[in-house]
Amino acid sequence: xxxxxxxxxxxxxIIMDGNGRWAxxxxxxxxxxxxxxxxxxxxxIKAARRNGVRYLxxxxxxxxxxxxxxxxxxxxxxxxCKSVIAETPELKKEGVxxxxxxxxxxxxxxxxxxxxxxxxxxxxxxxxxLVLAFDYSSRDEITVAMQRIAKQVAEGxxxxxxxxxxxxxxxxxxxxxxxxxxxxxxxxxCRLSNFLLWQSSYAEMYFPQTMWPDFKQEQFDEALExxxxxxxxxxxx
Ligand code: FPP
Numbered sequence: 001x002x003x004x005x006x007x008x009x010x011x012x013x014i015i016m017d018g019n020g021r022w023a024x025x026x027x028x029x030x031x032x033x034x035x036x037x038x039x040x041x042x043x044x045i046k047a048a049r050r051n052g053v054r055y056l057x058x059x060x061x062x063x064x065x066x067x068x069x070x071x072x073x074x075x076x077x078x079x080x081c082k083s084v085i086a087e088t089p090e091l092k093k094e095g096v097x098x099x100x101x102x103x104x105x106x107x108x109x110x111x112x113x114x115x116x117x118x119x120x121x122x123x124x125x126x127x128x129x130l131v132l133a134f135d136y137s138s139r140d141e142i143t144v145a146m147q148r149i150a151k152q153v154a155e156g157x158x159x160x161x162x163x164x165x166x167x168x169x170x171x172x173x174x175x176x177x178x179x180x181x182x183x184x185x186x187x188x189x190c191r192l193s194n195f196l197l198w199q200s201s202y203a204e205m206y207f208p209q210t211m212w213p214d215f216k217q218e219q220f221d222e223a224l225e226x227x228x229x230x231x232x233x234x235x236x237x
Contacts (some may be wrong), residue, residue, distance in 0.1 A: 007228040009181035011055035012048060013131075013203070015195055016040070018187030018211030025211075031075050036213035038083045047220035049094060049128050055177060057131035059195050063103070063140050077107075080134070081114045088118055097125030101173035102136030131177060138197035145171035174199055182227045186212045204230045 019033030026032075041058060048056040060080060066073060084098070091098060098118050107115070115134070148171045152158050158167070169175065179199045183192070188209040192200065206226050210219055 008052050008224065009204075009227055010053070011057065011178050011180045011182070012053050012223075013057035013059075013180035013183045013196055013200075014044065015059045015183070015185035015189075015193065016212040016215075017185055017189055019213060021187065022211035022213040030072065031079075033211075033213055034076060034079055038079065040212055040215045041083070042087070043216040044220050045091075045094075045096065045128070045130060047217040049096070050217075051221070051224055053128065053224075055129045055131060055180075057101075057133060057177075057180060057196070059133045059136065059193075061102075061134045061136070062194060063135055063137035064194065066106070066135075077111055081111060084114060084118045084132075088121055091118075091122050091130070092125065095125045095127030096122060097129045098122045099129055099131050099177070100134055101131055101141075101177075102134045103140065104135075106135055129177065131174075133195070136173070137194040138192075139194055141173050142168075142198060144173075168198065172198060179203065181232075182206065182223070184208070184223050186210050186215050202232070202234050204232065 016037060019037045020030040021033075022036065023030050023033030044058075045056065061076060065076070068076075100115050100119060104112060104115070145168055149158075149163060149167060153160055153163075174196070179201070180196060180203045182205075183196070183200055183203045184206045185191075186208055188207060190205075190207045196203075204227055206223055208215070208219065208223065
């Protein structure tokens with residue numbers, strides 16, 4: 001699916017990688033990389049709005065990230081909550097609707113209530129949907145979808161034969177969100193790391209060397225130029 005111009009992707013999804021390496025290269029603490037990374041989030045939201053991108057998904061915290069030292073996990077949660085609260089007025093002004101995807105059962109009550117608050121207070125936004133993948137992993141999402149579908153079969157709502165691709169898509173966290181057209185992973189790593197595996201079937205991929213804290217509006221615009229050169233065939237000629 002593509003936006004007003006077929007050269008602008010409707011949905012851009014980003015794996016924000018390289019905060020720690022950026023910090024280390026500058027002789028700073030890892031956490032300073034995450035702080036600068038929040039500024040990149042702000043910049044990319046602006047660039048997405050300016051270019052007419054309709055959906056921007058950011059991989060903010062993977063289910064695997066719980067395995068980091070407790071201190072870093074706590075600091076990331078704190079930074080995430082502080083940032084979303086601080087940015088809410090601007091997001092509302094800009095017509096940005098925030099949607100969270102991922103598990104909700106492992107956060108503290110405080111984090112949960114912040115997440116609910118940002119979703120409800122931006123629900124009217126019509127210019128850009130900002131999808132934040134938080135305690136998200138694709139295999140977990142697909143597992144949950146299978147459990148939901150199995151329950152529907154057990155309750156006699158559908159038969160096994162009626163299960164089709166659409167049934168699966170509609171039971172993912174992303175049921176209301178179109179598939180990504182363009183996936184960017186910063187820092188030069190070339191893998192998806194459990195991110196949108198089902199949804200990325202026909203997405204174009206881009207792996208710039210830039211570390212996430214250095215990925216600002218200019219780099220976002222450059223990425224869109226790369227996308228505009230791609231020839232998408234969806235398996236056809
Ligand atoms: C990857 O860098 C980055 C993260 C795991 C966290 C991303 C979080 C933010 C940018 C801040 C909060 C986000 C929002 C949406 C407000 P890394 O730590 O894996 O870097 P490394 O691979 O160089 O160690």
